[in-house]
Amino acid sequence: MIYLDNAATTKMSQTAIKAMIPYMDCIYGNPSSLHSAGQKANEALTDARERIARLLGCEAKEITFTSGGSEADNQAIVSAARIGERSGKKHIVSTAFEHHAVLHTLNKLEKEGFEVTLLDVGENGIVLPEQVADAIREDTCLVTVMFANNEIGTIQPIEEIGQVCRGKGVLFHTDAVQAAGHLRIDAKAQNIDMLSLSAHKFHGPKGIGVLYARKGIRLTNIIEGGAQERGKRAGTENIPAIMAMTAALEEACLHMDENSAKLTALRDKLIAGLSKIPHSVLNGDAEKRLPGNVSFCFEGIEGESLLLLLDDKGICASSGSACTSGSLDPSHVLLAIGRVHDIAHGSLRLTLSEENTEKEVDYTISAVKDVVEYLRSISPIWRDLVSGKKEFIIK
């Protein structure tokens, strides 16, 4: 099996697996318990919080452990909305291609009377700091822009956007789920007020994540109950997962440069190979993209069939985001970069990890070529395109 769906989730690293075992086996206390078993677990929790803070360039007390990226996004946005609301500020700036954890939270706030401006991301899939500056109003309480997009991999000018927000006194949140462990993150230096990450996107376990919130920002509880996480997130901490996430993030950050070089080489080889398929187009900027992300649209085919046939050839790929597969709507991300419905339906996302090899990339290029050719040979739309009855959109 060739696994090329690392933006959906990654395989846990051996380091991460080893880091969690002692906390399921021997050190199983509840960190809120006063006895020694509890205190041992609590020491581990404190240690993990400090190590995560060091990796993100912030302080331990600014770290809240959550159940993952979705919860962190929800809590960040709702908290900023509640802070804004107290001074009559009910306008939020975001982008059209955010993850649904962000977009659906914004929809919910709109129903409460908040106003949301979604910025255009252009054909290259990058938001400009000037667009953010122009969109901020007197009543803006939050700007939320993702660090890197999960479908097309484009990297946003986060530090500059943060600077714009800082200058205008507006809170800035970034969904850094795709960036963490892959790109350098330094919350303070990059002017970030709030940030979300999720362990299973960097070889950690599923169901655990982090919300960083700069000190002074009052978080609103999404989960009510006990006083864990300074009273801001109830529920007994998932110590095994927290320890595994910490180890996974340390490992990813330690090897970031070499991993990035390796992935970039594989990515560019894959992009060069797939670009040779006629009437194909790369989605998103060719350079300002995650080292492991390849996203294409092929005219005259249907993405779902492409995925099934690739799976038959042993390749695990995705059409876009795992969260939208199963629905017939084309990806909101591809529509946001200006792909029309017919083209957006013919999408393919291949996302690499350090474990992939050049040989796998070669095999994948030839498999995709064969499958696209086959699907076109049986497609009535393709027949119309070739006969000139319909005009090609991708030249």
Ligand SMILES: *Cc1c(COP(=O)(O)O)cnc(C)c1O
């Ligand atoms: C995966 C992902 C999420 C959701 O994270 P979970 O831990 O799966 O809830 C949010 N945002 C982005 C950009 C993602 O890629």
